[in-house]
Amino acid sequence: MRLCRYLCRLRDKRSCSQSRILRPHNWNRSELLFVSSIGLLGTNLESYCEAAERSPHPRCGITALVRTHEGTPSMAALPYVEVLIVGTHSAVEQKALRRRLERKRRVDNDFVIHTVFVRSFEDTLNELRVNANLQAVVIRNGFPLRSQDCRLATSHWGLEGLDAEIEAVPESERGPMLGSLIAQLRPELDRYLVTHDNVEEIAAHTGKTFKRIFFREEDCDELYPSIMRGVAQRYDTPFFFAVRDHAKLPVSNFHALPVSRGKSIRNLNWIGDFGEFYGRDLFSAETSATSGGLDSLLEPVGPLKRAQENAARAFGAKRSFFVTNGTSTTNKIVVQALASPGDVVLIDRNCHKSHHYGLALAGARVEYLDPYPLNDYSIYGGVPLRELKRTLLAYKRAGTLDRVRVLLLTNSTFDGIVYKPEHVMMECLAIAPHLTFLWDEAWFAFAYSHPTYRQRAAMKSAAKLSAMLEDSDYAARYDAFSAEVNVEAWKDDERILNTRLLADPSKARVRVYATQSTHKTLTALRQGSMIHIWDQEFNEKTEEAFNEAYMTHTSTSPSYPILTSLDVARRQVEMEGYRLVKRKLELAMRLREQLSRNPLLKKHFRVLGVDDLVPREYVESNAESCFDENAGWSNFETAWRTDEFALDPTHVTLDISATGISGDTFKHKLMDEHEIQINKTSRNTVLFIVNIGNTRSDVAHLIEVLVKIARETDDKLRDLSTIERGIHDKRVRSLTQEQPPLPNLSAFHPAFRAMNSALGTRDGDIRSAFSLSLDNANCEYLPLTEVEGAIAGGRELVSASLVTPYPPGSPILVWGQLISPAILQYLRALDVREIHGYQPERGLRVFRKKTLTRVLDAQKSSPEHGGGA
Template identity: 50%
Template sequence: MIEDVTYNKKFKAKDYFNIAQYRSDSWNNLKLMANHFSKNNFELSASAAFSGRISSSFTALKTIEHYFAYPGVKYIQSLEEMYKKGQYAAFTNSISEVVRSLISESYRTNRGATEIDEKRKKMLGDGKLHRPKKQNYFEVIVVDDLGDDERAKVREKFEQLKNDNEQFTYDVIFLSNLEDALIALLFNPNIQTAIIRSGIHKKSPLDLTSIQSFIVGLDSIKLGEADNLDLGLNLGKIIKLLRPEIDLFYISDISVSQLSDSTLNCFNRVFYRTEDLQEIHLSVLHAIKERYKTPFFSALVDYSKKPTGVFHAMPISRGNSIFRSSWLEDFGNFYGKNIFLAETSATTGGLDSLLQPTGPLKKAQELASKAYGSMSTFFVTNGTSTANKIVLQALVRPDDVVLIDRDCHKSHHYGMVLSGALPVYLDSYPVEKYSMYGAVPLEEIKHRLLKLKSARRLDNVKMLLLTNCTFDGIVYNVQKVMHEVLAIKPDMIFLWDEAWFAFAGFTPIYKQRTAMFSARMLQQKYRSQAYREEFEANKKSENPVPMPDPDLVKIRVYATQSTHKTLSSLRQGSMIHIYDELFKRKVEDSFHEAYKTHTSTSPSYQILASLDAGRRQVMFEGYEMVEKSIEMAMVLRSKIVTHPRLKKFFDVLTVENNIPEEYRKSGIIEYFNPKDGWTRMEEAWANDEFVLDPTKINLYIGRTGVDGDTFKNKFLMDQFGIQINKTSRNSVLFMTNIGTTRSSVAYLISVLLKITDQLEKQREAMSGVELKIVEKNIKSLTEDFPPLPDFSHFHSSFQAVPGVPGGNIREAYFLSYDETKCEFIRREDCKAALESGREIVSASFVIPYPPGFPILVPGQVLSHEILEFFINLDVKEIHGYRDELGLRIFTQHALNRKKTATAMMGASAMNGR
């Protein structure tokens, strides 16, 4: 009998977050069993437990491998035959080779170079495969109802057409129906191309029981509503939504004259069954090459190889001032030669100008636009802070009203000052127990809009500005927000700050909550005949609900993304994505002026090249890498939640902790618990008002007795070199991204265990007095919650219209330039001043960092709640506040004079009427 618990453990699909984990463990389980079997001299053949484990692994893998070319379903079937025939040595060796190849991913880079490739080719009935070791590998699905003999002929023909000297190579997966094709696209990130025939079936003939928990997302695709008349076209349209980077080719049975426009628009190219496979093969490779292009990066590489004479600015260009120096040798050696060979201040000669691109930069931005699903995309080389200011200056004029999330990044508030816009601050729901803000409820947005409408100020409203997702991972239902706001103001412009959400467009669940995807979906919806009929029927109903008028509504959506925060780009690499139906007509000129205003005439070519190259990466690997980053986050969550020692001091904040029940109609409260395992999040992400991005992991540390800032610096940074961005009084935020590895997660777990050891030893050594201090700290962090204040109000001197939301932040900001109108008051003196009845009005932004949003803006009145929050701040870096001087405020004399001047201007305006 097998005594080791490892071999007795049953592997169940419900214990895994995604198919990648389940597939990997199924192969590893087979390897473990085979090796154990081998070591025991094959004496376990009669063991029911052993046979059951082997059979279970074969059952799962025979289903899963249908959706992968490598090693594929035929290979797993051949392994099963080896086992049944008693070929145990070959069985064990073959499994070990597969597992080694899958774990190392050598099958992607060393195609044809390993023993398993030769074995596999023989099993598939193909000839020997001779390929160079370095080729970019991908997989192609052919969705066609072909028999085994036909499949073998097609596979053989494709093999004959392949060229050893090509940069790209592929393997083929044959499927016969729409359902299997969609499962393959969900499971297999290697798939880059789909070749689809029109007359395919709908449902899979396979028993999908073993993988059912991983394909619940197909329900949201509405598989049952597929058009039986042309399932091939239907499949193509679904793939365009599910994984739009996939190249699509159509094999038609009908004449060219009968092809619909939707078919021609959906597919790269349409073929006919009588045509030579060579054209299909060449088209597949050509499409891959087009996506692989990096116009600007390639131009920069070419430039670095050219001999040049430098007679312009930048002595560092070509490395001349570095490598000829006796004192900068270490600097040059650290960065290497290429970075300096690629330095130039020239904007011609193949490198293009960022301010007026006509060559490779223009092409690079067009490819980025296609990748991110925008109408236009612009590269930004000095961060999303600048991207935000560009958009605001381009779209908003003085005295335009902007509804803005009070907790958004400081760059937006400074953008209000620069543009002269009148901000109406929106309050997020508070999460006081954990000292953090959530997001702005839709009802709050609509309430402010309707209040402005009743005050006849709706025409002045220009923009709604929200952060999606927030620092702590709260994500809006973007389509729902825009739909309901457009029902009130059909020409509203939306600016979604997606600084922490650039990765979201490359996985199906997340994508539906991104700005660009939502804009495209709403545009298609409002242009459809079905929506127009629904709108007209609603108007005639007894109780009509607000709906955007299809004749008035305009889709005007902007997104700013910090590419460098969540995808591959050098620091400060960002993008502006635009989906604005009126951009060409109303915005283009002002946008380019704003872009030139804030963009350096000497942008970093290295940053631009990284944006270009990073775009290529996400078009090929984005789906896989984002799914892995989510998987790493889920693994980390489950490890902390289930580890008995870590639970003593730490908790992972759940969906329930971050989002109040009224915003979670799905009822989901957490992503994982030890009793029930994984919770599928598809329903919540499709319908709930707010959801939690699992890659943002807030670790609750209240029971340690250590505040967040101290925990970050004293424990994580100083001792273990772990970098994090954000803390609250009693939590620290970890984030996984496309660079997070299993070893990174393992290291963090080990660090938390070491910190647990330290805390336990410290408490064991403490005296009674010291323990009481720790208990007091714990009580403060776990029970005493300082308020999370809402925005108070602008002083009457700085209100745009008395009693109506909207403040003149620009006027207050520039009034503070006159030092005679300002004074300082120490934080501890504010309470007495407020109790005496004085209005304390801030003359500057006061911004704790992190998280980087202001608790006071120029012209805002200090409230008791804000003061208490200010006093309890545990962060050391507070922009706009100098501890030795205090808070910079307007003098009472300045406020009185300003109030009088404002009243006179108001009276004059009334008399003018």
């Protein structure tokens, strides 16, 4: 009992921080050592003290708190939950309310709940911003707008443009408005309203905003269990729990997978180290069973179905699907589902190679779109909205707009350049209201967890666009727009390109798909990916095709560990995603700050900022940096709200040209000599992506290594001879001033080109080219020296391969594309070791002249064919 009293004294000494968690703010050394030794640092001390006082064995009270007994989780094992209560409560009322809730706590509860009180609308927004431990909000109606704390700054995090509107609303009616705003900013939080007003009418108008609405005059006996149930629903991972329970069964396996239960490993002679390395539980979870509490990925009806429904809720989709063989496969599934032979797909020519294979398999005709180039760093940006509109207008003029079915863009790019999907989709639907959108969000799975990122996530943009098109106020806006931009105005392409277009709400349908590499930016095993769908016509037009594509590309033996990791990744997103993304932003800014301020690092490295990676014409905010000591994150929030392209600050691109070391060499130096892993490089840059698993120690290690490399470079330069100095300077000059320009898509050869290319459209039949390339008799290899001579001699060389430097995995040549001198120059300058589709010892694979002649002759005899073999 003395230990319990000692803990209680520590509790009373704690700082009055908002989080009410035990932290070493003002303790002496003995207190700190004691708490650390029993594992209580950073935990809810009040719960431990109460449980210790209830313990029947005083000497064992503390030990009982820390250990977990078989079948009964101890207090130390319980997740900690904070509930925000909004209202003008006095200290006495707060204490009484806290006690009322605590009296309802049961010994078998799965969570420990603690209450946090705020008094105003502004206090609430600030708490939502800074407190990442919150899991629920209880709004008790009647509170002021402004905080009594004059130092409080809510930045632009919810109040912009709303001040006057909120001021006009009576205090008693601000609860529903606050609830709606919380649903936008932190949708993962459960929301409850306690009011003395007409609860029936409020429920009829704001039912989706709140999980439950309580009448204040009643005792609210169900508030506490409602909070507990809401947290439990998000905590639930049905497929993970099902696999974990299945692994405990004494199963005798007379089917596939000898490795199941680890029986082909244990007690045998030669692969015991394999079992020891991965552990017993992994093999216990390996099974091919779909019964006994488990489920089938191809026909889910039980825990997998519920897990995917939970994922749709967490990521803001109407439907979500798990995929166990990577986003390369999710891309092929969606492309095959949306595109039929002859359909035209508009696609960023810098997209991942999997899209090109998917389009070839689907038989779609492809119109490649050129993103803006960053030639100084050999990096592609995004495709400007003006280019998207120009392309759609060209098809409209050609009378073939109805053939354009899908727009496919990468959001975000490898280097963190992010579109504004809502803006893109609105204006494209104004020209082509039937268009479907596929957003490759391989590097953006985390975005829905943070309000600033979320506004540029495909699913959030789709939901917002859907609501907008159904709103009566928007209909009035559109009527005014269509009166100004009339039939005559649509004949003037330049005017349309310069006008912010609105989609016709009577014609436009929101059809949006997103593919995400969950394993890249969230906590999932490698190859764990998801498809998220917001398609208003899915049931009517796409469901059957999607199911067939899913069956085509999905293994009948999916990995259960990967599937359970997707289920758990979803739980983490809903329970602590905001905290993790907020933390990785802070880590990224620490890294950027050191790289930009340290004199030695600045001498050899330069962090590329918004002004380097996004041309000024796409930056309406004029923000040059994401974080400022005076303005905080306001630049970041403003840029992401307004600019055509925004930069994700957690993608840190470093210009290393001053070292004289190429990007690929630098990457291998980091790993081979310093155990730092990166992936993407260009000739003179390396990319560091700060993820939710990084720590401050990781950042410190990276900075330490870069300082070491900078010192090594200084020492090396100091000892160079005159000749060696000249060689070094030439190398630096090559990396800084002699960068080959990034090549645009040249063109498809006439054998694969669209018949209406003279009218401004450039789509090509890559499936025909791909099919021809499978027959070696149609192709030949030419060394680069012969390629250069052949082009100079007037021969049209046509690629018979998808030539893809890896990383980043974006092709520079596709099947049927003419090889231009610019592409050849760029290929020569590449320094990556892995180029798919190109064998240096053999050269480029191209179509023979007679093959192309045969295809062209076939077209002449069958003009309605429109190109192809």
